[in-house]
Amino acid sequence: MxxxxxxxxxxxxxxxxxxxxxxxxxxxxxxxxxxxxxxxxxxxxxxxxxxxxxxxxxxxxxxxxxxxxxxxxxxxxxxxxxxxxxxxxxxxxxxxxxxxxxxxxxxxxxxxxxxxxxxxxxxxxxxPNCTTILMAVAVWPLHQVQPVQRIVAATYQSASGAGMRAMEELKTQAQAILHGETPITESFPYPLAFNLFPHNTPLNEQGYCEEEMKMVNETRKIFNVPQLRVSATCVRVPVLRAHSEAINLEFAQPMSVATAREVLANAPGVRLVEDWQANYFPMPIDASGRDEVLVGRIRQDLSHPCGLELWLCGDQIRKGxxxxxxxxxxxxxxxxxxxxxxxxxxx
Amino acid sequence: MxxxxxxxxxxxxxxxxxxxxxxxxxxxxxxxxxxxxxxxxxxxxxxxxxxxxxxxxxxxxxxxxxxxxxxxxxxxxxxxxxxxxxxxxxxxxxxxxxxxxxxxxxxxxxxxxxxxxxxxxxxxxxxPNCTTILMAVAVWPLHQVQPVQRIVAATYQSASGAGMRAMEELKTQAQAILHGETPITESFPYPLAFNLFPHNTPLNEQGYCEEEMKMVNETRKIFNVPQLRVSATCVRVPVLRAHSEAINLEFAQPMSVATAREVLANAPGVRLVEDWQANYFPMPIDASGRDEVLVGRIRQDLSHPCGLELWLCGDQIRKGxxxxxxxxxxxxxxxxxxxxxxxxxxx
Structure with a gap:
């Protein structure tokens, strides 16, 4: 020791x-x-x-x-x-x-x-950035089997990413709306309760916000693939804790769903959560307070022969x-x- | 008359x-x-x-x-x-x-x-299906300028898509959680307040739910492009009314952001909502009760030379x-x- x-x-x-x-x-x-x-x-x-x-x-x-x-x-x-x-x-x-x-x-x-x-x-x-960590933990094991060519991500980010006050603000806003009152916004520029909006970090000239560019640039650095093709749409949603991400991956050759599932079932830091009979997949409330990134709904991309779709949730404060x-x-x-x-x- | x-x-x-x-x-x-x-x-x-x-x-x-x-x-x-x-x-x-x-x-x-x-x-x-209508109204005008080759969509669907009782259930659940009680689920299989989950319609053998397949098949039929490449991830979010969608489009040739913006600014049923200075883009609370599909955040896809990213919100009960x-x-x-x-x- x-x-x-x-x-x-x-x-x-x-x-x-x-x-x-x-x-x-x-x-x-x-x-x-x-x-x-x-x-x-x-x-x-x-x-x-x-x-x-x-x-x-x-x-x-x-x-x-x-x-x-x-x-x-x-x-x-x-x-x-x-x-x-x-x-x-x-x-x-x-x-x-x-x-x-x-x-x-x-x-x-x-x-x-x-x-x-x-x-x-x-x-x-x-x-790294929380959203980047969650994505990288899930994508890296697949990248070891076959290099990822392109990532297109859409995120569903909880209030916790903006800190404790933001989490309280979401609850206070929800309470106000349920009582027919106007919600007060301090941590966020717009009401988040029963609403959502594109991540409000500053925008670059191409129209990407800082959060999106973190996913692009940090993933490239962590994977050590400076030209990795990544695009992202980051969105704040009225969830208290744990982020979710819809991720579309392209490989040079087809990767079977069975292979991806086996790889992720054995990947460090990942928990495969797929109950196809019960239609049960990762949810923020189940990811909250957990160490692993929950990954599921792995499926062949209908729009690309070498594409895979997957869905993940991870505790933004914890693993993120x-x-x-x-x-x-x-x-x-x-x-x-x-x-x-x-x-x-x-x- | x-x-x-x-x-x-x-x-x-x-x-x-x-x-x-x-x-x-x-x-x-x-x-x-x-x-x-x-x-x-x-x-x-x-x-x-x-x-x-x-x-x-x-x-x-x-x-x-x-x-x-x-x-x-x-x-x-x-x-x-x-x-x-x-x-x-x-x-x-x-x-x-x-x-x-x-x-x-x-x-x-x-x-x-x-x-x-x-x-x-x-x-x-x-x-058509509500999610499909909102996407098609925004994508069709661009498709007229240059045929779309591929669509990858991630949705943020409100409770209203499951009806009035589901909207009430979301409010009742939020109230319960704010009071430290266990939320009751009837319309949905899992709690929706402060949570989200993949759309809970039945899954096909490839792992796509009915809602996702509606986006694929109905868009092909409406556009009259039977082989149109479409993939979608549909997610239910704790929003009362109006759906949002992150849409990644691929064309055969690059389409400039300026062209897309001009086309959409003049498209029927579309309202371009982009205030880059104020970081203000379409939000469900602004789309609720409106006829138009609000479209914004149009940007060159960083991961594809012929790609565009866009974001939309539309009233699911109304235009949807x-x-x-x-x-x-x-x-x-x-x-x-x-x-x-x-x-x-x-x-």
Missing amino acids: SNPIRVAILGATGAVGTELLELLQSRNFPLAELKLLASPRSAGRTLSFQGEELLVEPVSEKSFENIDVVLASAGGSTSKAWAAKAVESGAAVIDNSSAFRMNPEVPLVIPEVNPDAAAMHQGIIAN AALNAVQIAELLVARNLLRPATTTMAH | SNPIRVAILGATGAVGTELLELLQSRNFPLAELKLLASPRSAGRTLSFQGEELLVEPVSEKSFENIDVVLASAGGSTSKAWAAKAVESGAAVIDNSSAFRMNPEVPLVIPEVNPDAAAMHQGIIAN AALNAVQIAELLVARNLLRPATTTMAH
Whole structure:
């Protein structure tokens, strides 16, 4: 067994931070110490961990001394402000924001997909976008059997992707509408309860939103296929937790449904959920709180001889964020990769 | 102006029947008489129409005497039981069920798409599936500029597609969940509030549900392209009314976004809804109660040089059902097509 690890969670009070705490407990992560950090605004609260109440400290210059791993989930600007300092203090930073994901010197890692990429880290390892993780976990095993030529995805993304306040807002909006009142919108630009809308991240010149471009660019980086053909339509739906995705795949040669099903039934991080008699397939309420990506409705694409259609649901906070980060930490520990591949940060 | 028409609504008390009544009023349909019919179970109620209370009569052998047009929206078995009798009585039946849609002798009509097909009717004209209508209204104008080679659709279908009780069930479920209670499921096999699931119509051997096969087969028939390549993933989402669809189109040659936008901005039955600055695109709450299919987010498919992505929302009860049926009736009146193309039913 490896030596116990000193861990800091940056952004401990958020939806992902809460889940990180739960996972470090339930997975028996070899902890020597756990430090909870947050912005000064969120600091001062206590959170329970293994029967103890831990104080959430405001992040500062000294927060990262004698820390081995920082699990950062406090947003891009916080990560940009503190990651380099944490690395200078000798910590490995597993960052859940999008700040470093496309930096060519930062590995973007899903342990079931590209664990070896972690070895090249210079202090920071990026946790991919949630929607990308869920898709990649399901598509990668098929890609090993036969390279995927093209992916067309349509997503059904829950409120949890926008954080705890957004989940509360969805419930408050639903309550208002049921009482004939006008729903209040704060986290989202439009009412989400009993409604849906294209993902409201900024749009690029081609009309794709940031969320869609993450699915395109991050998948290319994780799969190490820079020209992989990917298109996506990302949509926010009035679901509390767990994202769903309809995925159309094209291969160079036909892949039988039987092959795809067998591959996915044995793939790490995937649970095949297909009861054709009962018309039962992955649903967000069944994916919520689970580690695996639920995959089902695998079928031959009627419109393309080398196409497959599949459907998946995954817990966006868990495998889409916190679990993947903890798995990266476990990978660093198991492979003795806590220290950077070289001693200086590359530029 | 044409002579006033004697109309019967079969299934007057349902979600589509209610909308038919509203549309006959608001569109000033040239009515000579309006008869409301329903199953014996639903008959006996009165519904208000143009300030009068009309009695809903139980459907019987004599219901169709002296009726010119029957607007049928009482489900497939009711249509199968009564359509032939209505035709024998001399009425044209515009049927909203799936009972006759794929019958080669029954025209399947969207007035904006294939109005000429109506001329061949033998008494029955089928109203297409709601999801198919919305997609076809948006794709057909582009298909006129350059034939579509392939369609891959993912749908976001509201509770209204399963009727009034399903809409109420969604609200009741949401209320229960907000109060920490277990939601009751009757219309749907699984809870829909704050959840979603693949469309629960029966599955064929290839794993496609009936709703998906309607999109495939009905689009081929309406477009008169028997080999059109179509694949679909149909999903029920916790939205009250109006369906949404993410549609990926492939053409033989590239079609520019500018061309597609111009074509759709001028297409009948379509309203282009794209505010790129405000990140505002079609939403179900904006499509509800509207006649047009709202189309937006038209963009070059990043994964295919001849591909386009687009997003649409349309009122499933209105253009997806009742409005299309009334438009067919208006078409029959305008083109003097109330009588069948031949005097005997073909077999």
